[in-house]
Amino acid sequence: MSASKSQYIIDLKTIKTKSQSFEYDLDNDFWASIEDGLISQGNVHAKAVIEQKSHFYTLNIQIDGIVQVPCDRCLDNLDVEVKKEENFVVKVGDEIDYSDEIIYVDADEQLDLAVLFYETTALSLPIVCVHEEGKCNAEMIEILKQHEPHTED
Numbered sequence: 001m002s003a004s005k006s007q008y009i010i011d012l013k014t015i016k017t018k019s020q021s022f023e024y025d026l027d028n029d030f031w032a033s034i035e036d037g038l039i040s041q042g043n044v045h046a047k048a049v050i051e052q053k054s055h056f057y058t059l060n061i062q063i064d065g066i067v068q069v070p071c072d073r074c075l076d077n078l079d080v081e082v083k084k085e086e087n088f089v090v091k092v093g094d095e096i097d098y099s100d101e102i103i104y105v106d107a108d109e110q111l112d113l114a115v116l117f118y119e120t121t122a123l124s125l126p127i128v129c130v131h132e133e134g135k136c137n138a139e140m141i142e143i144l145k146q147h148e149p150h151t152e153d
C-alpha cells in the first residue's frame, strides 16, 4: 500500500477534547492512490470519530458511498454501493499493527485513517461482484465462452 496523504494521518496526541470527528470525501484520486487496491474508483463519504479514554482511544469508522470494482464475470467495472460501520480500540504498542479490532500505533501516535477507510470499504464488498443478469459486457462474455475448455464445436 502506498504512503498515505498527510491529511488522513491523525496525530492522536493532539486529541485534547474527549471526542473528535474527522470527515472526508474519498474521490477517485484517493482510490487510485492505493496501489494494490481492488477498488479503482469511487465516491465515498467517510467519517472517523476518535474518543480519548484513560489509556487508549476508541475509534468509530463509517463509510457510505459507491465504488467501482471489476465484475467477476466480464471484468468490466461495476458500481457497488458500500455502507459499513466499524469500531476499533487504538493503543500504543511496540509495533504498528492495523490487522485486528485492536489497532496498535507506535510512540509517535500517528493513526493512518486512509488504511482504515480502505479496509473498511473493502470488507463491505459482497463476496461476488457481478453485473445484473444481461448487463455484462456481451463482447467479453463471447470471448470468454470461446476460451472455455469444453466447447462442443
Ligand SMILES: [Zn+2]
Binding pocket: 071, 072, 073, 074, 075, 076, 130, 131, 135, 136, 137
Ligand atoms: Zn459483468
